[in-house]
Amino acid sequence: MDPGKDKEGVPQPSGPPARKKFVIPLDEDEIPPGVRGNPVLKFVRNVPWEFGDVIPDYVLGQSTCALFLSLRYHNLHPDYIHGRLQSLGKNFALRVLLIQVDVPEEAGRYLETYKAYEQKPADLLMEKLEQDFVSRVTECLTTVKSVNKTDSQTLLATFGSLEQLIAASREDLALCPGLGPQKARRLFDVLHEPFLKVPR
Secondary structure, eight states, rough: OTTTTTOOOOOOOOSOOOSSSEEESSTTTOTTTTTTTGGGGGGGOSSSSSEOOOSSSEOOOSSEEEEEHHHHHHOOOOTHHHHHHHHTTTTSSEEEEEEESSOOHHHHHHHHHHHTTTOGGGGGOOOOOOSOOOOHHHHHTTTTOOHHHHHHHHHHHHSHHHHHHHHHHHHHHHSSTTHHHHHHHHHHHHHHHSSSSOOO
């Protein structure tokens, strides 16, 4: 009998077929208590899934898996997840820890998204960074608590450059329309913090 054919001589695929579905552990005894009766599975509707003989809670691709952890279960058994991670050995380059805090629908959407983007390039998931100066400075300034895009544009229009903005006094910042003393103080403090913290 030819090794590449079945009993009737029909050619058979040479290796295991590529999975189109993500896989969930098969045997009820192997399913960890956090996944047994898993409420997340009810909300995985847009991608197919199947049960299989696997170690992680979800196999999302050839090198991607997810471990499910309910925050409630973690509070009762804090060492559980460490054992689960060790059981994976060196398998799976990307290991996602899917933590359900309170909403199983959101956890289901995360699983669907990972599976849907399995073959897509990483740049689809990465944040798009603007290249123009104003957008980049606005993004930088809005990281300061309560400074919004309008404040950022006002500051750039008032001071003309980032260098002059940094050199401005707290009082000059407070005089900008819409900024006020509290935002001015926060911004001034952030702009004048040492870049590297000095060890004590």
